[in-house]
Amino acid sequence: MTATDQDVTRAETLYGVYRAHLDTCPRRHIGILADCTEGARLLSAVHAARLATGRRQ
Numbered sequence: 001m002t003a004t005d006q007d008v009t010r011a012e013t014l015y016g017v018y019r020a021h022l023d024t025c026p027r028r029h030i031g032i033l034a035d036c037t038e039g040a041r042l043l044s045a046v047h048a049a050r051l052a053t054g055r056r057q
């Protein structure tokens with residue numbers, strides 16, 4: 001499977017959305033105390049998009 005520029009752009013865009021969410025959302029997002037379902041949803045979308053690019057980070 002080869003990553004396309006579109007895949008990479010999508011992953012970067014989703015990560016930007018996630019970071020913007022972290023900047024504005026007062027809830028916890030890391031560890032066992034995480035309580036933000038929207039943040040978890042965004043992060044899993046970032047991971048899925050990155051997997052599609054074949055990158056680890």
Ligand SMILES: [Zn+2]
Pocket residue numbers: 021022025026027028029036038039
């Ligand atoms: Zn959040």
